[in-house]
Amino acid sequence: MFHFKENRSAKRHGGARSGPPGNLRVTMNSVSVRRNSAAVPFVLTFLVIVASGGLLMMIEKGMLNTVEAPGPRAMGRRIPTAEEMGNSHGYEDVDFQVSQDIRNRTIKAMCSQRNMPRDIWSLQPAQRRTLLQHILVNDQYGFLYCYVPKVACSNWKRVMKVLSGVLENVKVNIKMNHKSDLVFLASLKPDEIKYRLQHYFKFMFVREPMARLLSAYRNKFGEIEAYQKKYGVEIIKRYRKGYIKDSKIAGDDVTFDEFVRYLLDEDIERMNEHWMPMYNLCQPCVVPYNFIGTYENLERDAEYALQQIKAPSTVQFPERQAWYKPITAETLHYYLCSLPQKLLKELLLKYILDFSLFTYPLPNITTEYCRH
Numbered sequence: 001m002f003h004f005k006e007n008r009s010a011k012r013h014g015g016a017r018s019g020p021p022g023n024l025r026v027t028m029n030s031v032s033v034r035r036n037s038a039a040v041p042f043v044l045t046f047l048v049i050v051a052s053g054g055l056l057m058m059i060e061k062g063m064l065n066t067v068e069a070p071g072p073r074a075m076g077r078r079i080p081t082a083e084e085m086g087n088s089h090g091y092e093d094v095d096f097q098v099s100q101d102i103r104n105r106t107i108k109a110m111c112s113q114r115n116m117p118r119d120i121w122s123l124q125p126a127q128r129r130t131l132l133q134h135i136l137v138n139d140q141y142g143f144l145y146c147y148v149p150k151v152a153c154s155n156w157k158r159v160m161k162v163l164s165g166v167l168e169n170v171k172v173n174i175k176m177n178h179k180s181d182l183v184f185l186a187s188l189k190p191d192e193i194k195y196r197l198q199h200y201f202k203f204m205f206v207r208e209p210m211a212r213l214l215s216a217y218r219n220k221f222g223e224i225e226a227y228q229k230k231y232g233v234e235i236i237k238r239y240r241k242g243y244i245k246d247s248k249i250a251g252d253d254v255t256f257d258e259f260v261r262y263l264l265d266e267d268i269e270r271m272n273e274h275w276m277p278m279y280n281l282c283q284p285c286v287v288p289y290n291f292i293g294t295y296e297n298l299e300r301d302a303e304y305a306l307q308q309i310k311a312p313s314t315v316q317f318p319e320r321q322a323w324y325k326p327i328t329a330e331t332l333h334y335y336l337c338s339l340p341q342k343l344l345k346e347l348l349l350k351y352i353l354d355f356s357l358f359t360y361p362l363p364n365i366t367t368e369y370c371r372h
Helices: 030-051 055-061 093-111 125-132 153-163 190-199 209-222 225-239 256-265 278-282 295-308 329-337 341-350 352-357
Strands: 135-138 143-146 201-206 291-294
Touching: 093 352, 125 278, 135 153, 201 278, 201 295, 209 225, 209 256, 209 329, 225 256, 256 341, 278 352, 291 295, 341 352
Parallel strands: 143 201, 201 291
Antiparallel strands: 135 143
């Protein structure tokens, strides 16, 4: 495993699948082959640089900032053609197939490193517990969904409750209970877990790591009183001078700088799920996900996932609520560039597996760029 030492202190069908998913079958024309061949050395070069400790230099010089963010990734299943997905979704068959293949190769290359876990039972107990507590099970349609907070997981849980008959439709106006009427892989016996991991369709959704982090910060410390009291008060006392003995702290004015300092001092395995790295939540090296969708292409990728699990045509992924405030590129730029360079570099290193495994480009954090 690529190990970075911390420098800081403290289906639409009615039955479960009976066999394992099919092998990935991608038909590449000469153009896609040439593009793929050119892309693979870049991925391998990236891995070598990361492993050799050259990442900080690349971050500082902005060498990775021109890499285009990819679309969704499919593993173990045939990639859909443009005709199958519909041209209205913007699919270009060659580009889509090439991007999937590159991501498959990236996952395979990184997960084949000597110290990376090989299966779910090779994980440390705490890691395995976290993983199993984040994989939801649907036996009727034969699929597993690993949820990542701040990546549309509430809407996916709503979809799962509709599929299980708990909700009439995804538009029912109720507050989402994130535990009730859902089956978690953690509740099953080892042999039941093993069977489902082998035979069910498995998918997850990911998001640009820093945008996800900023979304969690703005939501939890700006809107949720329970988080303000539990985490906000602790953060302020720990990182704001003169407040360690203040008993009147509300915890509702945590700065992004203070939040980042808190993250850097936290053990990843003990983090709250809303800011724990996506890698640690869903362990893509031990769970062979058939599809990894992206938040950036949520509508398109959600439709594809629903097609793969053979959900009824009446079940549609919920639309974003009117009150939803997106994280824009400008907003993310403002928050990241407000941090001291040293903190920002350490933050990117802490989430480097999310960037590299899910092939997200590192943000431009050069002094010159932040000046604008």
